[in-house]
Amino acid sequence: MCVPGLERARRRATILAAAATLGVLAAPAADGALSRTAVPGPRSCATRAYSYAGVQASSTAHGVAATLVATSVPRVDGGHVGGWIGVGGTDAGPGGAAEWLQTGLAAFPGNRTLELYYEVTLPGSQPRYVELEPAVAAGERHRFAVIEMGHRPSWWRVWLDGAPVSPPIHLPRSDGTWYPQAVSENWNGGEGACNGYSYLFSDLRLALGIGGAGWTPLQVGYTFDDPGYRVGWISSAPRSFLAASVGA
Numbered sequence: 001m002c003v004p005g006l007e008r009a010r011r012r013a014t015i016l017a018a019a020a021t022l023g024v025l026a027a028p029a030a031d032g033a034l035s036r037t038a039v040p041g042p043r044s045c046a047t048r049a050y051s052y053a054g055v056q057a058s059s060t061a062h063g064v065a066a067t068l069v070a071t072s073v074p075r076v077d078g079g080h081v082g083g084w085i086g087v088g089g090t091d092a093g094p095g096g097a098a099e100w101l102q103t104g105l106a107a108f109p110g111n112r113t114l115e116l117y118y119e120v121t122l123p124g125s126q127p128r129y130v131e132l133e134p135a136v137a138a139g140e141r142h143r144f145a146v147i148e149m150g151h152r153p154s155w156w157r158v159w160l161d162g163a164p165v166s167p168p169i170h171l172p173r174s175d176g177t178w179y180p181q182a183v184s185e186n187w188n189g190g191e192g193a194c195n196g197y198s199y200l201f202s203d204l205r206l207a208l209g210i211g212g213a214g215w216t217p218l219q220v221g222y223t224f225d226d227p228g229y230r231v232g233w234i235s236s237a238p239r240s241f242l243a244a245s246v247g248a
Contacts, residue, residue: 045186045194045228045245053229053243054183054201058221061087063147063207064180065159065215068199070114070138071242074107075196079189082106083199083243085144087156087171087178088121094172097123101169103144103158105136105199109189113137118158120169132165148175150211180206183224184243194228194245202240 045051057064064085074081086102093099103118116133136142145159149168153175158166184199208214217239225231234240 045188045226047192048226049188049190051186051188051194051226051229052183052224053226053231054181054224055204055218055220055231055241056181056222056224057179057206058219059206060176060178061180061206061208062176062210063145063212063215064182064205064218065143065145065147065207066182066204067141067143067202068104069141069202070105070107070136071198071200071244073112073138074114076107076109076111076193077189077195078109078191078193079187079195080106080108081184081186081195081197083184083197083201084119085146085180085182085201085204086119087146087180088174089178092174092178093123095123099123099171099174101146101156101158101171103132103146103160105142107197116142116160118166120166122170123172130166132160145212146180147207147212148210150213153210175210179221180218182218184229186229186245196245196247198242198244200234200240200242202234203238204240205238 066085068083084102084104086100088100090098098121101120105114106117107114113135115131116136117131119127119129121127143161149155149157154172155168155170157164157168182201182204186195204218205215206218208216223231229245232242
């Protein structure tokens with residue numbers, strides 16, 4: 001039985017929550033090498049509620065963009081998997097409030113396809129999950145972007161394949177203050193599920209100015225590489241990596 005998007009949002013937590021609480025993150029591996037981070041906590045994805053693989057930019061920006069594709073059909077035994085780009089965090093808003101915006105691919109138990117979505121959390125509100133496309137096949141490429149709007153500081157929009165797909169979204173105090181991320185995630189659903197996935201992130205770029213001005217390749221500040229999942233660098237120009245479950 002499909003769960004409505006809003007209910008999914010209430011059940012889902014994002015990597016931003018964990019990223020904000022991690023005290024130690026290793027530097028990224030060199031291009032072409034498999035990165036390994038020393039992250040405290042359980043050593044098995046089965047015992048971790050959330051596990052992640054991906055990167056955070058080394059600098060703040062006014063937007064982030066990437067081409068994202070699932071190279072195989074995710075295997076979701078419980079919980080969910082996702083691959084996304086985004087900005088913000090659990091304490092990124094005014095007074096340390098949770099505030100973020102992300103967009104990408106998600107899959108749930110029983111799915112043979114993926115969903116396109118974005119998720120927004122405003123200060124004092126629960127995350128809101130918005131389904132953009134309900135059925136996308138593995139191997140289907142899409143260009144995602146989250147961009148601060150021109151002449152409207154701290155107002156953002158989600159873009160898909162070159163077109164805006166969200167209304168203007170006001171994220172207070174976000175102007176030039178956030179470090180974008182490109183991340184895959186596994187939620188074990190409280191069932192110890194080590195779900196399988198393989199997401200290719202390619203041509204990762206940051207906008208140095210509002211309105212999508214001054215696009216430049218993303219420079220990596222941190223690499224997330226939890227037990228059971230990995231980041232494999234493919235190229236530095238364009239900046240591309242594979243985030244996948246071990247053995248995928």
